[in-house]
Amino acid sequence: MGLPGEPPGRPIEFDTVLKSALARGFHVLVCDEAQWMSRECFEYWRYLWDDPSTDIAVVFAGGDGCAKVLRREPMLASRIYIWQHAVPLTLPEVLKAIPAFHPLWAGVDRDLTALVDKQAAHGNFRAWARITKLAADGLAAQGRTSVDEHLLRQVYGRLGVGT
Template identity: 55%
Template sequence: MTRLPPASTDQYTALPDARLVTTPALLTARKNLTDTINARAMMCLHGDAGFGKTVAATSCLHELEASEDIRRITFHTRAVRHELHAALQLPGQPPRYATEFDHLLKATLATHPRTLVLDEAQWLSSDQLEYIRYLWDDPYTQLAVIFIGGEGCHTTLRQEPMLSSRIFTWQHSSRLTLDEVQEVIPLYHPLWADADPEDIAFADNRAAHGNFRNWARLTAHTHTALHRTGRTRVDQDVLRWTFSRLGAGA
């Protein structure tokens, strides 16, 4: 995948009526991404799995696609030049020699502004990170770079002083607080809209733990439970059945 995934896939599960909700972290990501791209700078968005990093980034970047050439890259090999050649969809066969390859990539990246989104950045090698910095440092390339990764991403980038010293913004994604859960989950899906706040707190404490990916799974199973039982409203009996599907304690 070289472009951003379609907006319809922003949600973790294909759940009817699920909405993308504006959490504080998403609003912060929107501001940080916009500022980073406008500055042609580099940003690191990192945090544990399921806290909404990729959803926040892709949903915000979709809003900028009309005016910005955005390429998402997940490196599958250590051949960073070849991965970039594919991501940029350059014609013809890749050059055989490194100097020729470098000239092609830098010339391409100098033609107009681009944003490179490097997903799963915690797995990038020192050589890959150094090459991205090398391209970004060139005075003629017009690059913004967004690193997105799990908890190890911050450590991986910090171990590269020449790169980390150039990071414009660091944003850490963390779990939703209970107050944030009570605010955003009723907006996320209609089945939570009229749920008792105590039941939402019960679900968060026993299964979701402020993790949006957990909430997506929980909502999908709760939706199934309501359909199968004929009930119209979430309660703790329904939630306990849902917990049994998730392996969560009741």
Template identity: 55%
Template sequence: MTSHLPPPPTDQYVHLPEARLVTTRALLTARENIADTIEARAMMCVHGGAGFGKTVAVTSCLRELEPEEDIRRITFHARPTTRAVRHELFTALELPGQPPRYTGEFDNLLKIALATRPLTIVFDEAQWLSSDQLEYIRYLWDDPRTQLAVIFVGGEGCHATLRKEPMLSSRIFIWQHFTHLTPAEVLDVIPLYHPIWTNADPDTIAYADQHAAHGNFRNWARLTKHTHRALTRTGRPRADQEVLRWAFSRLG
């Protein structure tokens, strides 16, 4: 699937009115790393477990750092062929006409298009890429005419996948590993994430993290949605352990 960056309201895992993007150490580091990668027209890899905020961090940072027209994002949901990657790039670059039938012609067309101006391309869910596709991306980036900054974003398997390709991994300018929030970070950022946590007792937030969220932003989004619903239905002014236990029951 190809696109420009999605609109900000889609950043949240679930529809959660009043949820805010919070500035974590990982997000601040990502902003600096992405800025340096773009300035160098280099490649970087952002990897880590599911729900740790990798894609949201990259997307929000790019909105600040680059004009929308200079960014392309390609997301993989299954293992593609190299031909499929060519077609995804053709669509992402909004090239006119029909894709060329022959490989050499197709590659030349893409390299010419990528040389017209500096572009930043995000390959999301990059752990789905195999050796041939990674080598193809490196081939395009290596061409002296192209002006590419490339950001690979992927799950825990992404780091190992890219490391298996010596010619590619030796060209990765920056590696950034996203991990879960520490308990101290949870107490710092979750009160800023949504109003229902603003006045919550720190012990309640710590209880929620220990028993359900585990420093994972996607877990926090689901938990916040259920907790917000419980507060609305019961009329209680703020979350407590009884409300949280009801929310936990919905999370399995």
């Protein structure tokens, strides 16, 4: 959020700084792994959302059981506008999204991209992000610029994925 200076040491001071920043314009706050949040954490999210001076949207993302955990908090659940279940990308979606996601994939043959999805990513965007990071690191370390099967075997080895 680009807040200047050191964070305040006391919770009440931090709360004031945070709410002031959230009041300056619209913000989207993302809470990943929401299924692990405590009741007190959910109450704080609700408190920020309910404050008339803040202009925020909160996105709760999580794995198995996340919706169940969120629904256990009725004061929070009643404020959730959309419940969205994420499903893996289809192959046509992968072939469109992944080259747009990162320039590393822009010039890669569609058949090789499809093979990576079949062997390691399975339509999972988080898996694609991990593969992309490892591939980019591998290319940089080797002074190379393009993805090929040799590099992908190295990436798969780091992921513990067989080919």
